[in-house]
Amino acid sequence: MRRDKKEEAVRELAQKLSRCNIVITTDYRGLSVAEMTELRRRLRQGEMEYRVVKNTLARFAAAEVDKEGLISIIEGPTAIAFGYGDVTEPAKALIDYIRSSKAELRIRGGLLDRRVLSASEVTALATLPPREVLIARLLGGMQGAISALVNVLNATLAGFLGLLNARIKQLEGGGNG
Numbered sequence: 001m002r003r004d005k006k007e008e009a010v011r012e013l014a015q016k017l018s019r020c021n022i023v024i025t026t027d028y029r030g031l032s033v034a035e036m037t038e039l040r041r042r043l044r045q046g047e048m049e050y051r052v053v054k055n056t057l058a059r060f061a062a063a064e065v066d067k068e069g070l071i072s073i074i075e076g077p078t079a080i081a082f083g084y085g086d087v088t089e090p091a092k093a094l095i096d097y098i099r100s101s102k103a104e105l106r107i108r109g110g111l112l113d114r115r116v117l118s119a120s121e122v123t124a125l126a127t128l129p130p131r132e133v134l135i136a137r138l139l140g141g142m143q144g145a146i147s148a149l150v151n152v153l154n155a156t157l158a159g160f161l162g163l164l165n166a167r168i169k170q171l172e173g174g175g176n177g
Contacts, residue, residue: 006057013053013061017070022083023111024090024122025073028052030104036079039097039105046093047085053078069116073109087112091126 001009017023028036036050043050055074062070083090091110098105110117110125117125128134 001054009054009057010060010064013058014064016049016051016082017061017067018065020082020084021112022087022090023067023070024081024083024094025070025108025110026079026081026094027076027106027108028079029077035101035103038101039094039103042097043081043090043093046089047083048090048093049082049084051080051082053080067111067114069114070111072116073111075108078108086131088125088128088130091122095123095126 031039040050053074055076055078058074058078058080059071062068081090081094094105094107097103098107107119107122109119110122112125129137
């Protein structure tokens with residue numbers, strides 16, 4: 001590859017790395033062209049992209065955008081899944097593809113922002129519910145706690161009001177308190 005082509009490839013990779021939310025590296029050996037095409041098609045359906053990269057060029061691009069953690073999960077023949085939306089989606093798509101196709105695709109690791117993820121952490125990420133569901137669960141938990149607090153305060157006030165009403169009736173009825 002000529003030097004100008006390499007520089008263009010590094011710029012393009014650096015641009016993708018700076019835009020994406022998550023990067024997942026894979027060892028694509030054993031995939032046929034048809035399997036690779038199918039995987040790319042599935043990933044494109046979401047906000048994802050899958051690309052075979054030259055390790056040296058990927059290292060230069062990672063250094064250029066201050067994501068050196070990527071260097072530790074690039075070795076041998078490497079393809080990278082770039083995720084631009086929900087960070088769980090690329091992991092889910094890759095794991096689903098591996099399960100459904102029985103392909104020999106091996107996940108090496110990931111990079112979430114600047115944090116390096118192991119292959120098992122990427123697999124665990126695939127089991128997380130979508131962001132919207134997590135937010136809904138958090139808000140539901142907060143709403144439950146607030147409702148419980150309101151009920152406790154309301155019961156305390158109702159008890160105090162009952163005590164005052166009883167005392168008023170006592171004072172009205174007997175006159176000698």
